Amino acid sequence: MTLVFYPPLWMKLLDEAKARIWLHITTEEPFLRLETAVNGQCSEIIIELVVKYQEDSSELEAGFYPQHKRSMAWMLFNDTQTFRSEIKKLAARIVPIEYNLSAPKSAMTEREQLEAVKQKAAAFLEGAKFLRGECDSLGRASNFAHSALRNICLAVYYSNSVKSLRQYVELQHFVPYKALALVAAIVHSILSTYERHGFSKVELLNVGELEDSYQRLLVLMDTVALNMYHGPKLTAMLEDWVQTGMSVFICELVHVISPVLQDRVHCERSNSGEAGRLGGNFRLIFPLIRITLVYNTILA
Incomplete structure (x- = not known):
């Protein structure tokens, strides 16, 4: 399930969640384990943001959580691999020159x-x-x-x-x-x-x-x-x-x-x-x- 599946406000939330998981793997744990990350750090980030949006009186579209919470967590986990790959793509252009x-x-x-x-x-x-x-x-x-x-x-x-x-x-x-x-x-x-x-x-x-x-x-x-x-x-x-x-x-x-x-x-x-x-x-x-x-x- 990709980001475009979700309504606009959920897309915004998940974009912020991706930034937060990038922050986590950059400063804390760059090699998350699938067996613990989906139900652990990835799910925790989404829950924290859902609470934050609710406290800010942002009306998240109904019917997407908790129905799709596991798919959201999987998306974040997959994005950790994407993030490392993107670093490599950029580095691959810089390394031969430098x-x-x-x-x-x-x-x-x-x-x-x-x-x-x-x-x-x-x-x-x-x-x-x-x-x-x-x-x-x-x-x-x-x-x-x-x-x-x-x-x-x-x-x-x-x-x-x-x-x-x-x-x-x-x-x-x-x-x-x-x-x-x-x-x-x-x-x-x-x-x-x-x-x-x-x-x-x-x-x-x-x-x-x-x-x-x-x-x-x-x-x-x-x-x-x-x-x-x-x-x-x-x-x-x-x-x-x-x-x-x-x-x-x-x-x-x-x-x-x-x-x-x-x-x-x-x-x-x-x-x-x-x-x-x-x-x-x-x-x-x-x-x-x-x-x-x-x-x-x-x-x-």
Whole structure:
């Protein structure tokens, strides 16, 4: 059952529900289990919104709930897979450009060209070099700072869509670690495809491999976060990304609120960095899994 089946107000509610499930998988649990999600998180989001609409005196068309509540929950669960696929589609356009995955002119034959691209991708994957941005002014590594990660995060989480996640406070102070890890895991998947084939082959996301990569990246991110030099630097960078992503949103907001509140908006933007530096973005969870990424090459 698709969204167009429902009357207008239900369509609006379900669009909001989709945004909320995107928020959940971005900031909390990106790999929901079918056996628990449909009756759990997906149903809970719909119930919360039905109550909200009723409290707002919005007259939802009768006869659709509870008759179609399970179909609605299934729709949300399916949308979690769609969301990851959409991230991959966008990333697949950005990755070959940002990582320059093209063969040099010296590669004359098709075999040489494919091999050259495979080697480039393998070099980025080795030691998790694909995560690194340019070194800072002290010559130290910039972790999880590659421009590909930044551009994908901004395009996915801070778009102009009505379902954009920038409308939620969870993404208005810094890019959450889990949100960045999800993007990084998908970039890892795309680079792995280039390493195997030498070109961007259309492949479905392998959820098992993606989740494994995601968990390893979270552990690596924890290691960076706890480093006295790299931790604050990572937090400041993620705050800076949000300032870029939120700038249009804040400007639009200031135009429609009272001038009395404009200084408060400016103040909250100024203070958001301090909130992050006090440790709000630091995760202290270390899953007991085998780490295959190379720590000593990223914490330079």
